[in-house]
Each structure stands twice: as C-alpha cells, then as structure tokens.
Amino acid sequence: MGDLGIRAAVPEDLPVIVGMLADDPLGAQRESPDDLTPYRAALERLAADPNQRLVVAVRGDRVVGTLQLTIIPGLSRRGATRSIIESVRIHSDERAGGLGTQLIEWAVEESRRRRCQLVQLTSDTSRVDAHRFYERLGFTASHVGFKLHL
Amino acid sequence: MGDLGIRAAVPEDLPVIVGMLADDPLGAQRESPDDLTPYRAALERLAADPNQRLVVAVRGDRVVGTLQLTIIPGLSRRGATRSIIESVRIHSDERAGGLGTQLIEWAVEESRRRRCQLVQLTSDTSRVDAHRFYERLGFTASHVGFKLHL
Numbered sequence: 062m063g064d065l066g067i068r069a070a071v072p073e074d075l076p077v078i079v080g081m082l083a084d085d086p087l088g089a090q091r092e093s094p095d096d097l098t099p100y101r102a103a104l105e106r107l108a109a110d111p112n113q114r115l116v117v118a119v120r121g122d123r124v125v126g127t128l129q130l131t132i133i134p135g136l137s138r139r140g141a142t143r144s145i146i147e148s149v150r151i152h153s154d155e156r157a158g159g160l161g162t163q164l165i166e167w168a169v170e171e172s173r174r175r176r177c178q179l180v181q182l183t184s185d186t187s188r189v190d191a192h193r194f195y196e197r198l199g200f201t202a203s204h205v206g207f208k209l210h211l
Numbered sequence: 212m213g214d215l216g217i218r219a220a221v222p223e224d225l226p227v228i229v230g231m232l233a234d235d236p237l238g239a240q241r242e243s244p245d246d247l248t249p250y251r252a253a254l255e256r257l258a259a260d261p262n263q264r265l266v267v268a269v270r271g272d273r274v275v276g277t278l279q280l281t282i283i284p285g286l287s288r289r290g291a292t293r294s295i296i297e298s299v300r301i302h303s304d305e306r307a308g309g310l311g312t313q314l315i316e317w318a319v320e321e322s323r324r325r326r327c328q329l330v331q332l333t334s335d336t337s338r339v340d341a342h343r344f345y346e347r348l349g350f351t352a353s354h355v356g357f358k359l360h361l
Contacts, residue, residue, distance in 0.1 A: 075286075078286060079286070082286065082287055088287070091287075091288050091289070092287070092288070092289060093289050099289045099290035100286050100289070100290045101290075102290055103284055103285060103286050103290030103291075103292075104286065104290075106284035106292070107284050107285070107286075110262060110284065112260060112262065113283075113284065115286065129285055129286070131281075131283050133263075133281050133295070133297070134253055134256035134257050134260065134263065135253060135257070135279055135297060135298060136225075136228060136229070136232065136250050136253050136254065136257075136265065136279070136298060137232055137238070137241075137242070137297070137298045138241045138242070139241070139242060139243050139249045139250070140249035140250045140251075140252055140253030140254075141253075142253075142256070145283070145295070147283070147285060147287070148285060148286060148287045169359065169361070172361060173361055177361060178360065178361055179358055179359070179360055179361065180358070180359040180361065181333070181356065181357065181358050181359075182356075182357050183331070183333060183354035183355065183356045183357070184354060184355050184357065185353060185354055185355075186353060186354060186355055192355055192357075195357045196357075198359070199359050200357035200358065200359045201357065201358055201359070202355050202356070202357055203335060203336060203356065203357070203358050204333035204334060204335055204336060204355075204356025204357070204358065205333065205334050205335075205336055205342055205352050205354070205355070205356060206331065206332075206333045206352070206353065206354025206355060206356040207331065207332050207333070207334065207342075207345045207346075207350035207351065207352055207353070207354070208329055208330070208331050208350065208351055208353050208354065209319065209329070209330040209331075209348070209349055209350045209351070210328065210329055211319070211322060211323055211327060211328055211329065211330065
C-alpha cells in the first residue's frame with residue numbers, strides 16, 4: 062500500500078479533494094467538480110485562519126483522503142477549547158482499509174496538541190456505517206445535530 | 212420588560228455569563244463560577260479570533276442571555292461557509308419570554324451577514340424542550356452529534 066502521510070492541503074490537491082467530496086451519496090448532489098473556482102476561494106479562507114486545518118492523506122504521491130479540523134475556543138466547561146471534525150472523505154480505492162481510522166486519530170492527536178478538551182462531529186442520520194465507525198473510535202452519540210439552510 | 216440589546220461580551224460580564232452557564236442541569240456539574248480565571252483566559256482567546264462572536268443579551272443594564280457564534284469556512288457544498296451556535300443560555304427570569312428566539316434570530320442574521328449558507332448546532336439528547344424550540348425556528352434534526360472527551 063505504501064507509506065501514508067498527512068499534510069496540509071494545497072491548491073494543487075483541489076481536483077482530487079473535490080472529486081472525493083462529490084463521490085458520495087450526499088455529496089454528489091451538492092458539489093461542482095467541473096468548476097473549482099468556489100473551492101479555490103474557500104481554500105484561501107481556510108489557509109488564512111490559524112484555527113483551521115484542512116489536511117489530505119497521501120499514499121505515495123496520491124491524495125487518498127481529506128478532513129477538516131476547526132479549533133474553537135469557548136467559555137463553557139471552564140473555558141474549554143473544543144475541536145470540530147468536518148468533511149471526512151476517503152478515496153473509494155481505500156475504503157475499509159483503516160485510512161479513516163488513521164485520519165480521525167490524526168485529528169484527535171492534533172486536538173490534544175492544541176489543548177482541546179473535547180472533539181465533536183456530526184454525521185447525517187442516514188450514514189449508519191459512519192456512526193458505528195465513530196463509536197468504535199470512542200465517540201459517544203450524545204447529541205442531536207440541527208441544521209438550518211440560509 | 213425594557214428594551215433588549217445584543218452586544219459583544221466584555222470581561223465585566225463574566226460573573227453573570229458563568230452564572231448562567233452553571234444554572235443548568237448539565238452545566239451545574241461542569242462549571243466553576245467561584246473561579247473565573249479560566250473563563251477570563253478563554254474570553255481573551257475568543258476576542259482575538261475574528262471568526263468568533265461571543266455575545267450577551269442585555270435588558271436595561273442586566274445581562275439576561277448569552278450565545279457563541281463561530282464562523283467556519285470550508286470546501287464542502289461548493290466552498291460554503293457555515294456557522295455554529297454554541298452555549299446558548301437564558302437567565303432563569305427570562306425563560307419562555309421569547310428571548311431565546313431573539314438570540315437565535317440574531318445569530319441567523321449575523322450568519323447571513325457573514326455569508327454563511329448553513330447554521331448548525333447540536334443539543335444534548337436530554338434537552339427535549341430545546342429540540343422542539345429549534346424545530347419551531349426552522350432547524351432540521353438531520354444529524355447525530357458525536358463527542359469524544361480528551
């Protein structure tokens with residue numbers, strides 16, 4: 062399989078990242094892999110924010126996974142900092158091969174390094190396999206996740 | 212009842228904010244209103260981050276509510292920016308008086324102003340009244356919220 066590395070995403074990674082975002086039952090309806098313009102602008106906003114880490118997993122010279130980690134300071138829980146994991150995607154060639162676990166473990170370690178006391182994520186109610194995956198990694202399904210589209 | 216204002220939280224608000232965080236079935240176990248030191252440090256981190264808005268609702272000269280709004284850029288959904296609402300608390304004197312609605316409506320308007328396409332929040336599964344409240348305001352309970360304590 063080759064060695065796995067995890068590094069910050071760069072503009073050259075965008076075609077593969079957006080391809081992975083779109084190669085998903087939910088993502089297929091809401092991404093535009095043929096027009097990368099909005100993604101380029103978003104990557105610039107992410108790169109400018111020290112509380113954002115958009116990373117890719119790389120095997121050899123291929124991008125095979127991605128994840129976004131946001132660090133959120135706050136007052137609750139005695140001024141606890143928390144992190145939020147978003148937009149986890151694994152290339153179809155790599156699914157069920159342990160890469161998802163490695164990416165989440167990276168995010169948990171990075172959260173510890175940034176002194177977070179809590180790691181959070183939400184997962185669409187339809188992603189039942191993902192729910193089992195997060196529970197195996199020690200996450201607790203303690204909350205209901207609400208969304209409002211503007 | 213007097214006019215209601217919503218403004219950025221300042222260090223002088225901390226005793227009342229932390230009192231509200233602690234005056235809650237879940238918060239009572241995890242806050243320390245007698246020692247504000249960790250909260251002061253957290254407020255400094257929040258004030259230094261342009262993607263954070265920690266606000267208080269003020270009626271006359273009394274702080275009666277609080278909410279944290281985080282702006283999160285991202286690649287998913289064609290580079291959509293989203294916002295996350297955290298740590299909503301209403302003073303016990305003001306509950307069921309419409310202040311919660313006004314605070315959430317402020318957060319939604321601020322999210323629009325910051326060009327967010329999505330507003331998210333999670334609520335502990337035990338907070339059944341809060342779930343009905345968010346659904347009345349147009350939020351959809353579409354996700355499962357996972358947490359991992361570090």
